[in-house]
Amino acid sequence: MTVDPAVFLDRDNTIIANDGDLGDPSLVRLLDGVPAALKVLRDAGFRLVVVTNQGGVARGRYTEAAVDAVHRRIAELVDQATGLERTIERFYYCPFHPEGVVPEYTREHPWRKPQPGMIVQAAADMDLDLTKSFLIGDAPRDTEAGRRAGIRTVLLTRDADRIARAHADFVAGDFAEAAAIVMRKRHEPFVPHDIARTESRQTAATRRVRLRTRDEGAERIRKAVLELADELRSERNRRRESSPIRFVATALVLASLLTATFAFLNLADLQSFARWGSAAVLALLLAIVALLVDRR
Ligand SMILES: [Mg+2]
Secondary structure: OOOEOEEEEOOEOOOEOOOOOOOOHHHOOEOOOHHHHHHHHHHOOOEEEEEEEOOOOOOOOOOHHHHHHHHHHHHHHHHHHHOOOOOEEEEEEEOOOOOOOOHHHOOOOOOOOOOOHHHHHHHHHHOEOHHHOEEEEOOHHHHHHHHHHOOEEEEEOOOHHHHHHHOOOEEEOOHHHHHHHHHHHOOOOOOOOOHHHHHHHHHHHHHHHHHHHHHHHHHHHHHHHHHHHHHHHHHHHHHHOOOHHHHHHHHHHHHHHHHHHHHHHOOOOHHHHHHHHHHHHHHHHHHHHHHHHHHO
């Protein structure tokens, strides 16, 4: 039993241009650089499998026979360009759609992306090693199907919104770039695309932010301590120069303390307490005013 790596390929706007319902094989047009990049992947030992949603069958736009004809044409064009036989080994497609008009195709189906059914089926049919496989697709549902199948995914787009929605492992601007990413990453150990990896990325980012915050906090504290030391030093210098106002202020503070003590001793007699208390507050205020004057 051979167990090979594969590259799963979305079809429309990944390997061929198609913005509408394509049922006519004569309209098949390969996208730039696709055959050359497919040859590189094949030469590296990847088996190539198309996995495509063809809900147009359920919608009555074209038949399964038309889908097959389009696929034969794609295979023919690719083989002509690469000079290989069966460059793309198999085409899996899902003709079902829950909002179809053709009753026998109108339903949800495990093959319909973002579900991973086609990838899982191909892996079983062709003895593929999913841990060494990749998916290239232009839509978030493609990379989601790949993610659910446990393979690495390359999103083919330049659209920021798609990139944000897709959670792909890699993003490429065109097919050649996507193939180059696969070639570069193919020997890297497989890490399942699961929540753990996303979490570890988030944890690392959070740690970086925390470290930065901690550094900034330490720097602020260091500055504050230095400023306080400066302040104390200049305060000490000022104290050395004794002034009469400072003497008065000290006397006032002492008087304030004394009157406050009297106030508390007379706590039982509210009137005396108020009198002594007011005197204490007044003395303290005067002391503060004196110190402010002295500072000037
Ligand atoms: Mg597509």
